[in-house]
Amino acid sequence: MTESPEIPQTQTGGAKPKTAGRPRNEGVRRAILQAAYAILVEQGLADFTIEAVALKSGVARTTIYRWWPTKGVLAMESFLEAFRPQLAYVHTDNAAEDFRNLINSLVNTLSGPAGKIAASVVAEGQRDAETRRLFVEAFSEPLRQESTRLIRKGLEQGRFREDLDISLVLDAAVGAIYLRLLLCLPIDPTWSSSLSVTLLLGIERG
Amino acid sequence: MTESPEIPQTQTGGAKPKTAGRPRNEGVRRAILQAAYAILVEQGLADFTIEAVALKSGVARTTIYRWWPTKGVLAMESFLEAFRPQLAYVHTDNAAEDFRNLINSLVNTLSGPAGKIAASVVAEGQRDAETRRLFVEAFSEPLRQESTRLIRKGLEQGRFREDLDISLVLDAAVGAIYLRLLLCLPIDPTWSSSLSVTLLLGIERG
Amino acid sequence: MTESPEIPQTQTGGAKPKTAGRPRNEGVRRAILQAAYAILVEQGLADFTIEAVALKSGVARTTIYRWWPTKGVLAMESFLEAFRPQLAYVHTDNAAEDFRNLINSLVNTLSGPAGKIAASVVAEGQRDAETRRLFVEAFSEPLRQESTRLIRKGLEQGRFREDLDISLVLDAAVGAIYLRLLLCLPIDPTWSSSLSVTLLLGIERG
């Protein structure tokens, strides 16, 4: 099942706006997020300025400021927009297989453009605590919880070591990906499967 | 043995300068590096500007520009200056023990101020390729090579799995540390030893 | 008649602004021009920096750059602003008298603060061709044309030598003033009337 759980929305999520006045232009919102995404992917963090996003999206600078408090939050939201549909949390009755699939899916996604954005968001998070918090809450934690659930299943099935430190396994798995992402080291499918194999060596019951 | 291998020096390494003209003022160099370090540790990347470094160190802005092409390189050098003496590569006849020690030493160092600097440098590396390159070459790679040597010893001793993907183990170990560093998650000795234990599970011969 | 002919305006001359966006703050514009004027008069060209003008006027440096491309143009405009209302082109039926009045009016004006500005603008014009051009077009030429008209009248009236080289007379008259201005030699009413007398000796019909 593909799913994207508990991700907070910046935009008005639910029912009818109800409020008076001109309603928010959804096209403008998308244009901004896409421009942000494109700049981050094609040019990089250094060229990611509100000015540039405004120019590229053809939107007034003030409109961006109206909806996003900082660059980091904008980057984060454009990351989520692009990333959310891609990650697969599959649950079969083989936990090891599921774990492999999860890692592969994650690596697959992050080895593409989404990875560049993720790295940018993390970097921006070093300047701005709010961005960091958002990244952890809206992306890192949900991913972690879902993965934890998956590993627990393996434990219950008796396939995984019962003394396993789940949190640490996830640190190692995700950390390895971030490391290569941030240092611009190559990430290919070979590496990916090698990662799950190596990790499973320490995870699966001897 | 404590050792710091192959790290390129910015300052004139060896004998007599011999060059004409007023010699470089070593005190000024140190003042700049210390100011950079202090700002990064106490205030963070957002306040790390050449302007601020100049102010804090009491040195003219132009003098900083004379020696460091970008903020990233300056951050990197101030990181190395502070980090170099701290990391221990110990070689005993017990490879697993050595590995544990290496991880602990690395975590110890990076859980302190040096870790904040490292995170800043990595973040800055997302803006500027030169900074990233420098970080990899002057810090990441040497560390990796030394660690690889250490693990190879374990392989030769027959203690470690012979099908081990060394590079990947290092990705996982170091990546886990960076991950927590960059997301400002707590890193304590318990976590540290737990990390080596978990990794060794996948490393040591069943 | 007092008149100020054909001087190009920087600000929107006529009707409705009509333009979108926040309208230009006229007070800011005046503050800048006045500060520039004051610095040139009280401190001189050496202290006339954009920085100083910004400080004195209490306006952001960038705002100055938004409207004036160079210091010279700023100096020039502040000169015009202050000078324009002061010069009198009087036309009676006595051309000699008119000429005398013109010279006196010019000397009067330029022996005050406006003269210091004029000298500064001319000096700045040695560094920057645009400033020079502006001075010639917006000040020198209009003055010259008006004076030429006046002298022509004297020719038509038969009061002035018919072989008179008008341009040259103006070179001599205006040049004499600039000379003393630029060399900081005293300019007083006595000198002024002496100037018109001497020049008229060569102008009027024997």
Add this chain to the structure above:
Amino acid sequence: MTESPEIPQTQTGGAKPKTAGRPRNEGVRRAILQAAYAILVEQGLADFTIEAVALKSGVARTTIYRWWPTKGVLAMESFLEAFRPQLAYVHTDNAAEDFRNLINSLVNTLSGPAGKIAASVVAEGQRDAETRRLFVEAFSEPLRQESTRLIRKGLEQGRFREDLDISLVLDAAVGAIYLRLLLCLPIDPTWSSSLSVTLLLGIERG
């Protein structure tokens, strides 16, 4: 007779230096003055920096500072060096003729490179009083005195109006030249002779 009276020398004027230590290198002095001259003529006041002069002359910056307190003084001296030999003060028994010759000689000289330097020095004199003073004392005044002498002769000979304001005639003559120089208006031999003719109209006895 060609002559250059009372011009103060910056460099060691006369006899033997006698002093201990390495003697001043005359070649260096010339190289600096020539470089200064060349820059002023070919590039203009804006590019006339100590830095540029040092570069062009192949001399260390400090050497320039040792001998010339300011750029203005350097420009002035390089002007004098180049100008001095060119001006002719001829005395015949025809004062009008002499006057014409003087004007022509002056215009001739100043319509070439020397004129650009003169304009630069005058401009620089607006920033720095010392430069202005030097220009007046070392160039303007001597020229004025010599010219005054010449005109007095005409008065004594009864050729010139006895109520002539000599100083003012000179203001007009020299001022006219400066005016065109500073505004970069063309100065040609026709204009030159026209100038003396026009001025003589007001000078010579009716």
Add this chain to the structure above:
DNA sequence: GCCTAAACGAGACGGTACGTCCGGTCTTATG
């Protein structure tokens, strides 16, 4: 239809930091 209120575009403005150019002063080595 008119009114109200918010969205949006446009651009002025006060700021901060950038990276550079020069100006002066100094320190050291060499001639």
Add this chain to the structure above:
DNA sequence: CATAAGACCGGACGTACCGTCTCGTTTAGGC
């Protein structure tokens, strides 16, 4: 001493963005 070389401090430059502000214009829903 004179000169070369170059480090250093400092002021100003002109630029890029930032975030805020003040306008005018547009676009809905509610009266």
